[in-house]
Amino acid sequence: MGLSLRPYQQLELKPDKIKRRHVRLAESVALDIAIDRKNPELAPVNVRKKAIELTRLIIAKNLQQNALKLADILLDQG
Numbered sequence: 001m002g003l004s005l006r007p008y009q010q011l012e013l014k015p016d017k018i019k020r021r022h023v024r025l026a027e028s029v030a031l032d033i034a035i036d037r038k039n040p041e042l043a044p045v046n047v048r049k050k051a052i053e054l055t056r057l058i059i060a061k062n063l064q065q066n067a068l069k070l071a072d073i074l075l076d077q078g
Contacts, residue, residue: 031051
């Protein structure tokens with residue numbers, strides 16, 4: 001996560017003092033590992049939910065764009 005030893009030790013010794021940015025960084029690292037190992041179960045549940053939501057948005061956008069292109073092709077040939 002790019003932390004030196006001292007801040008890492010403090011995180012382990014005082015988990016109630018963990019900053020939100022450290023949690024987000026750890027989630028990001030977990031997501032990278034899950035993708036690298038092709039195992040979504042390695043990412044925390046909340047991260048998987050966000051990834052699924054983003055995937056749905058990307059798919060919906062691509063389907064919309066491709067549907068318009070297909071309509072243009074079909075109408076040009078009709």
